[in-house]
Amino acid sequence: MAFRPLHDRILVRRIEVDEKTAGGIIIPDTAKEKPQEGEVIAAGPGARDDSGQLQPLDVKVGDRILFGKWSGTEIKLNGEDLLIMKESDVLGVIESTDKMQKAA
Numbered sequence: 001m002a003f004r005p006l007h008d009r010i011l012v013r014r015i016e017v018d019e020k021t022a023g024g025i026i027i028p029d030t031a032k033e034k035p036q037e038g039e040v041i042a043a044g045p046g047a048r049d050d051s052g053q054l055q056p057l058d059v060k061v062g063d064r065i066l067f068g069k070w071s072g073t074e075i076k077l078n079g080e081d082l083l084i085m086k087e088s089d090v091l092g093v094i095e096s097t098d099k100m101q102k103a104a
Contacts, residue, residue, distance in 0.1 A: 003077055005084060008047035010059060012038040012072065012083040037094065038083065039064055047087075057087050064094040 005011050015037045040063045046056045059065060072085030 003042055005042055005044040007044050008055075008057060008087045009044045009084055010040050010057070010087060010090070011042035011077075012065065012067070012085060013041050013080070014038045014083065015064070036069055037064065037066055041082070059087060059090060059093060064096075066091045066094060 003011060040059050040061050043057050043059060043061055046054050049055055067083075067085060067090050071089035072083035075082055075084055
């Protein structure tokens with residue numbers, strides 16, 4: 001089943017973090033916080049401004065993003081837990097170190 005978000009909404013898959021602390025302590029499932037990092041797997045076309053022009057989104061499919069702790073609506077699609085959120089809930093895009101080194 002294909003899913004296409006509308007307007008300025010995006011579909012995000014959470015990226016799980018390590019289950020160990022830096023000191024090697026294993027964190028149980030009940031004590032873990034939900035990750036605030038994810039990957040955009042689908043994006044809508046964008047929002048319309050006051051004049052009716054389509055404003056494209058700043059994020060695109062494949063971007064690794066950081067979002068607020070309580071952002072989005074959780075859904076289950078094809079047995080996978082995903083989030084639908086507005087682009088305004090995204091705090092930033094995480095750039096890979098390869099891209100940053102090329103820019104420098």
